[in-house]
Amino acid sequence: MSAILHACGLKVRFGGLEAIGGVDLCVRAGAIHGLIGPNGAGKTTLLNALSGFVRLAAGQLRFNGHEIAGRRPDAIAALGLSRTFQNIRLFGAMTVLESLLVGAHRQFDMGAGAIVLGSARSKVAERAMIGRAHMLLDFVGLGADTAARVATTLSYGQQRRVEIARALMSSPQLVLLDEPLAGMNALEKQEIATLVRSVRAQGTTLLLIEHDMQIVRDLCDHLTVLDHGKRLADGPPRDVLADPAVQAAYLGRGR
């Protein structure tokens, strides 16, 4: 399998602090790639750097054959990299269906004139995307009745699913999930894990941050461990989790 995302020597600085200090990362196409590490290790920062939300101080970053270091988040998203956020960020005052359509923003390409005149083509495009949104709602396990509800009034678990569905609307090649299982009970975690697997089954690569080692071990094909902004280990879950350095980092014995 070829690498869909290849990062080399990534560095991120906040003022004098080096949050990410030269991390290499290689995500293979079709993988479920886990990103783990203790609190403050720089996992979310790395995700933000990959998706263009944080400026890189140094390093190369190739996604799907494009050099994307220094590009804006929207340009990176347009290339097929989609993401969710650690603290759910749904659009207030929008219904679930509308939120999902925002996720499909790049799929629309008709001009303002066509929209104002209500051209057949623009209606076809809207219909297609609305159809897709309903499909995805079904796919992430939300009932048809949720489509018309204001997204921020849903339960926490439902909001997570809406966010995942929104990220999938653009038919991305790589989805970054920032702690998709946070705050869920065991049953919900299993449901989301199943969802992640079926996303992968459709041919989409996933990179996710997670703390639950049991889930990570079962779900991921490959793990990268971060600690203090450095890559501590990288490899198949079984090897990585057996690594004494990783265990030390998690148990807080220092290095």
Place this chain on the structure above:
Amino acid sequence: MSIFTKTTEGIGIVLLWIALVLAPVRAVAKDTITIGFTAALSGDSAAFGLNIRKGLELAVEDLNRRGDHTYRLVSMDDRGEAREGALIAQRFCSDPTVDVVMGYSSASIALAAAPILDGCKLPVIASAATSPALSNISPYFHRNVLTDTVQGGMMGQYAARTLGLSRIYVLNQQDDYGIGVARAFSDGAQKAGAQVLGTESYLVGTRDFRTMLTRVRMARPDAIFIGGYYTEAAGIARQARALGIQARFLSTDGALNTELMKLGHGAVEGMVLYGMFDPSAAAPETAQFVRAYRAAHGEDPGAWSALGYDAGKTLEAAVRLAAQNGQVTRESLNAAFAQVKAVPGATGPTTFQPSGDRDGVLHFFAVDHGRFVSLAGGVAPLAQPQGAYPAKQGAGPVGDTIAYFGQLLANAVVLGAIYALTAVAFTLVYGVVRLVNFAFGELFMLGAFVTVSLMLSRIQLVGFTLPMPALPFLLAALLAVPVTAALGVAVERIAYRPLRRAPRLAPLITSIAVSILLQSLAQTVWGAEELRFPDFALSSLPPLVLFGTIYFSVMDLVVIGAAVAAMLMLALFISRSRLGRAMRATAEDQTAAQLVGIPVDRVIAAAFAIGSGFAALSGLLYAQTYGFAHFSMGFAPGLKALIAAVLGGIGSLPGAALGGLVLAVAETIAGGVLPDGAAWKDAVGFVLLVLLLLFRPQGLLGRREMNTAGRGSLLDGTGVAFGPVARRIFARVDAGMARIGHNPRGLALGALAVAVLLGLGLSSDYWLTCLTMIVLYGTLASGLNLIVGFAGLLDLGFVAFWAVGSYFTAILFVSVLEHAMGAAPRQIWWLFYLDLPLGGLLAAGLAVLLGTPTLRLRGDYLAIMTLGFGELVRIVATNWIGLTNGPMGIRGIPAPALFGMPLASARAQFLAALVLAIMVVFVLTRLVRSYIGRAWVAIREDEDAAAGMGIPVARYKLYAYATSGFIGGITGVFYAHTQHYISPLNFDLFENILLLMLIVLGGIGTFAGPFVGSVIWFLFLQFSLGIPFVQNHPETRFALLGVVLILLVLFRPQGLAAGLRVALILPGLGRERPASAAPLATPATAASTETGA
């Protein structure tokens, strides 16, 4: 369908009820003569109109005592706005009981109203509109005041011949009045052999003239002509004397008011003025009027009261004449005005020329021991001003330049101290609460008023005379600071604290509402005129002179000392005290501060107390420096403080101090170096602001983090919980809205049907014009709503787009085609339809130009920068006279026409406006209900998440600016052609705030909201004009508006029509079901086809 009919029915019933209540026909006895009186009765220039009315009221009382006819006075406040003046003219036209119109305190309003009154053959006697453009404007228009050209010219000759002055410097206020008299004066004086050394113009409302006067001093004139009103004339005289200028002052009838001596503090001694009224004249009518006026008001009358009185007397003569020949009608009355000869009055006999102007005598006066003394007996009583100019010997050009810049710098330091103090207070509150407190300028104003009130021995409050303690300055100031601080805390408690979890615009709107409320209340309590700052020992000392050339006063040093001491104390307090530390912690992170046990509410209250106390201190120092307190005095310094705080980096105390100083130095130096600098100096701050935000958005000493995204949703959030009754009422409103909201098409068609029915059915031109205004303001507000309500960008400069559209078509039609090329508007009617999109595109282009630098800015910074842009456009429109005709505005913009058939009637214009509104709303709804609108709303709600969805945020913001600008532009073009007259006054900051309030009132981010807000506001304005109490205190309308807005935002932050949630998908499309089974395999798109190696 049933909902549709029900809605229409409901709206119809409401409108019918309104029409019945409003029907302007009232039973009035047949021999009653009704005088429609209109003038600016609130706002900055209210004094003229109020004085005319005082005189007219005396005349009416007198006439009613004598009694062949009963005279009735209906008074309407035009607020100095041409739009309002035109509406009032329509209202008088449509009210058959009105027989004659009087008042008009400004020519621009008379110019807008005269064609309307001509259309309904309603005679007019104007008493303070002096522009020569009004001569021959209509056979129904008369005035009993001489024109600027005549008066200014006579004054010029008088100055040169009789007073023997040869080196004269001419100053004028930047408006039609000031420019008119100054030109006439210069011509007259030069013809009579005097030399005009130079001219400078200043904006009405300017307080600081030192920069301009430093330039005047370089020319060493022996006289200075001030072509302006008494407030500015008094300020110029005081500041000129303080700079050691020994020239004689000359001024106008606009300055001929006893207020001049109150505000001038002795510096106006020896000033020579002209006017039409000499209270010492021997005529019995004059003596009778003076007696009556003294009895009624306990003070001497001014010229404007006398002219108002004479207008009443002239009316009586005309009524008698008309009654001899039969029925008194508008027509017969107008004929009688042309026939009456030499009607005796307080200002001498009145006879109208065929042009509508009056034959009259001009009197000359000098200020002598605080009184106007007639110069009819010669110039002998004039006391020559003593002293001489600073020594010139050996100075040379280099010495002169050093002296010039030295003086400018000295001026800048005093101004800078006040700016810095104000900015520090502003930034303290902002840093802790993150609220741009627009009410700040009003606390500044109240600090000054409280101090002045305490220093007096008695004072007139709300018209009652109250004894006051007459405290010394220091004690009064020490009391005023805590009083204002307590008020600031109360404002925070009532209007801001309940909104901590409210939608993000809510506190900003309440702060604007508090500002409007306090300003209006201050006008009710302390009156419309300036209140003189009492003299005291320190302020009466002679000026200090440095190196023989640099003048400053002892009080200047006190101001600088007090400002520096206060700022140092604050810095110490913030860095050393427990409360100061708590404040810093709260500023960093409110939640965290709360968690570590800091009583955040109390800390914020303390920040407001200190901020308000500082505002009061700077306000009272400001009032002392410029010699008066006035209800609107806080507005300009408040804006300056905002700029200074942003320059320094908002939230940074040393930054604010530095920003204040930098702003003052930049303004002063630019004002002293640029040609016509005094008129342009207010633009300097805004230019500086724009440049700084472009290159260093965090300000000089600020931190980057302050430029963060707006917190929270624009719509989601909570205000104060309802009481049971209100809850029930709003539950009903919401249920109704939700029901209507299910059928948006029904709602739109219903509203449209009602509008068309009204347009075809209403017979009153007045109500049709009102409806046109409602529709146009609704359309404008829709344009603003697009950018604020949908894209979430708080734009306070939207009026600029409106102005560009209006000016574009006005300049093209009037200045270029009609004047330069001699084309007749009838032949080029089609150009109007071309102008609509062109004006829209021009405004859209400007919007993109203005929008680009703001892309890096977020939240409040954006609001401040757009405010700067809006004000810049207005200042350019005011000062670039060659292009825009400046404050005189552009007249004679033709009505739109179709194939040569003019759409001039009120009905045609309303229907045309309706068509425009329908097109705008249609385009808006289509855009919003597409991926474009969803992108806007996504950006509004969460910019980062939107970018994560692949939305190019910057580009979509520019789309929003462009679309909003386009709507502003085309509406502007249309507006110009319906108003026929535009001037920079149409496009001030208040209009932008008004549009914003319409949206908030109606429902932000909804399609109906702007129109709902517009209907409520205009009906409220017109209804309230009929209430006698409001007629006497027009500013209470705005006080009420403030209260209503505060309550609305507190209890219902989303606006009245908030129940109408806007769907972002076209109706009918939302129920699509999936066709294919494979969920993730989608048709190839631009993004997904780019598969890499």
